[in-house]
Amino acid sequence: xxxxxxxxxxxxxxxxxxxxxxxxxxxxxxxxxxxxxxxxxxxxxxxxxxxxxxxxxxxxxxxxxxxxxxxxxxxxxxxxxxxxxxxxxxxxxxxxxxxxxxxxxxxxxxxxxxxxxxxxxxxxxxxxxxxxxxxx
Numbered sequence: 001x002x003x004x005x006x007x008x009x010x011x012x013x014x015x016x017x018x019x020x021x022x023x024x025x026x027x028x029x030x031x032x033x034x035x036x037x038x039x040x041x042x043x044x045x046x047x048x049x050x051x052x053x054x055x056x057x058x059x060x061x062x063x064x065x066x067x068x069x070x071x072x073x074x075x076x077x078x079x080x081x082x083x084x085x086x087x088x089x090x091x092x093x094x095x096x097x098x099x100x101x102x103x104x105x106x107x108x109x110x111x112x113x114x115x116x117x118x119x120x121x122x123x124x125x126x127x128x129x130x131x132x133x134x135x136x
Contacts, residue, residue: 006123014119021113022064025083029060042102046093056086067116073124080117084110 006014031039032053039053063079066072087110094102 006119010119010122014116014123017112017116017119018067021083021109021116022067024109025060025067026064029057029064032057032060045099046097048093060086076120077117080113080120083113084117087113 028039035050035053040050043050043053059082063082066075066079067083069076087106091103091106091110094100094106
């Protein structure tokens with residue numbers, strides 16, 4: 001587990017935002033792989049082929065897991081990038097079809113992923129600083 005140099009409030013904010021994003025992405029990935037009626041309807045409405053659900057589901061599940069594992073910072077960066085791209089892509093797809101509810105939800109998850117990423121980066125910077133100070 002990483003040592004958190006963040007204040008207790010920021011640490012709580014980090015885990016709340018990260019947990020929400022990881023839960024949404026993980027459950028979304030499972031729903032994509034199962035091709036539930038709801039996700040098939042949404043994807044079809046947006047004009048995407050159904051097979052895109054398999055591609056998304058295969059990448060979402062490991063992405064969600066990586067967010068919760070503290071030992072792989074480079075992989076986490078990739079997961080955050082993928083989640084942000086997927087959520088903003090979904091948001092703009094819904095905006096083009098005038099789906100304000102879905103647009104708002106997906107954009108909110110994109111923003112939550114940015115907040116989680118930012119807090120995680122602050123923590124890593126603080127860890128490097130405290131390690132450098134401890135080494136002297």
